[in-house]
Amino acid sequence: MGESIRNEKDANDATIEFLNLVKSIGIEKLNSSISLDLSHIGLLVSKDLAMNNLKTICNQAEEINQEVIISMEGPDRTDSILEIYKETLKTHKNLGITIQAYLHRTKNDFKEIAELSGSIRLVKGAYETQNGISIERGDKLDEIYLHYVEQLLKKNHKCSIASHHEKIHQETIKLIDNNKPTNYVLERLLGIRNNELMELKDQGYRTRIYMVYGKEWYLYLCNRLAEYPLNIFQGIADIVDESTTHNNR
Ligand SMILES: Cc1cc2nc3c(=O)[nH]c(=O)nc-3n(C[C@H](O)[C@H](O)[C@H](O)COP(=O)(O)OP(=O)(O)OC[C@H]3O[C@@H](n4cnc5c(N)ncnc54)[C@H](O)[C@@H]3O)c2cc1C
Numbered sequence: 297m298g299e300s301i302r303n304e305k306d307a308n309d310a311t312i313e314f315l316n317l318v319k320s321i322g323i324e325k326l327n328s329s330i331s332l333d334l335s336h337i338g339l340l341v342s343k344d345l346a347m348n349n350l351k352t353i354c355n356q357a358e359e360i361n362q363e364v365i366i367s368m369e370g371p372d373r374t375d376s377i378l379e380i381y382k383e384t385l386k387t388h389k390n391l392g393i394t395i396q397a398y399l400h401r402t403k404n405d406f407k408e409i410a411e412l413s414g415s416i417r418l419v420k421g422a423y424e425t426q427n428g429i430s431i432e433r434g435d436k437l438d439e440i441y442l443h444y445v446e447q448l449l450k451k452n453h454k455c456s457i458a459s460h461h462e463k464i465h466q467e468t469i470k471l472i473d474n475n476k477p478t479n480y481v482l483e484r485l486l487g488i489r490n491n492e493l494m495e496l497k498d499q500g501y502r503t504r505i506y507m508v509y510g511k512e513w514y515l516y517l518c519n520r521l522a523e524y525p526l527n528i529f530q531g532i533a534d535i536v537d538e539s540t541t542h543n544n545r
Contacts, residue, residue, distance in 0.1 A: 297510035299333040299369065300340060307338030311349040315356055317509070322360035329363035329392075331417075331506065334377050347380050354388035363415060365392040365456075370423040371399060371430070378405060385414045392454070396421030397441040398430040406444060415454035417483065418444055420461075422519055442467050449477045456504065458483040460524075465492075472501065485520075487530075 301307045314332060321328050332353070338345035350364070357364050366381055368374065381393045392415035395402055399421060409416060420441060421430060431437045441464060448455040449471045457468050457480060465482075472480065483504045484493050490505060497503040508516060521527055 297508050297516045298336040298512040300335045302340050304341050307341055310336050314353045318356045331365045331367050333367045343376055350384055354391055358390050363390050365417055368394040368396050371425050394419055397444055398437055417456040417458050419458045446471055449475045452477045452479050454479040456481045456483040460484055460488050
């Protein structure tokens with residue numbers, strides 16, 4: 297967790313933390329990739345700083361055959377993030393990118409990015425946007441999201457279908473059953489509808505849980521609550537559950 301770092305030292309410190317994380321994953325032999333925001337490792341200071349830090353992390357991740365996936369941020373950063381992604385992918389094949397289905401521009405970006413070898417994590421998109429540049433949650437967005445899913449699965453492009461939405465989920469399973477891709481993963485945030493994901497894993501589908509890590513939790517929490525306000529009740533239930541368990545120990 298962490299984004300929008302505005303000085304070089306903090307960006308470099310974050311990079312060191314990522315390097316330690318890669319090292320630990322290697323030592324523990326975990327089947328895991330890492331995800332990061334480019335603005336966490338220097339994008340707002342300079343593109344060069346972010347790209348150099350990204351390459352350093354990719355180099356180390358490559359040594360243990362680990363993938364690095366760039367998260368996608370607000371629409372004012374999309375151009376620079378895609379630029380850094382395309383440039384870095386030329387030398388670091390273990391790099392992937394997140395694409396937001398809700399942006400109108402994704403129609404064109406997708407065509408270009410899907411031609412490249414890097415893995416694609418498909419999300420609906422979480423950031424507020426100005427009017428006219430994104431599609432609101434609803435049937436139209438679901439249809440567009442599923443259109444991208446279909447293209448990725450039919451091409452057997454390396455991809456992650458990252459959504460907690462039941463309808464998306466059901467349709468994706470049908471597409472997987474029909475097309476038999478081998479390079480996909482169904483991905484969800486830790487704590488959100490993970491039981492279903494476990495069941496799918498048991499049935500032989502490829503699954504992954506996205507686990508957040510770090511101290512910058514507040515913004516992350518706000519984003520999750522804004523996305524799905526009912527989570528506040530889940531949070532309270534979890535706190536009560538945890539304190540009951542603690543008191544019974
Ligand atoms: C692995 C992963 C990585 C991501 N990375 C990025 C990124 O880099 N950039 C970015 O912009 N966004 C990212 N997101 C967030 C994404 O854009 C969406 O905002 C988020 O996944 C919610 O959209 P949805 O498709 O899950 O469902 P929505 O269309 O938002 O909701 C549909 C239904 O899904 C269920 N649901 C959705 N969200 C929740 C929730 N939080 N808790 C409980 N139920 C829920 C509810 O039943 C809801 O009615 C990521 C999401 C995941 C899973």
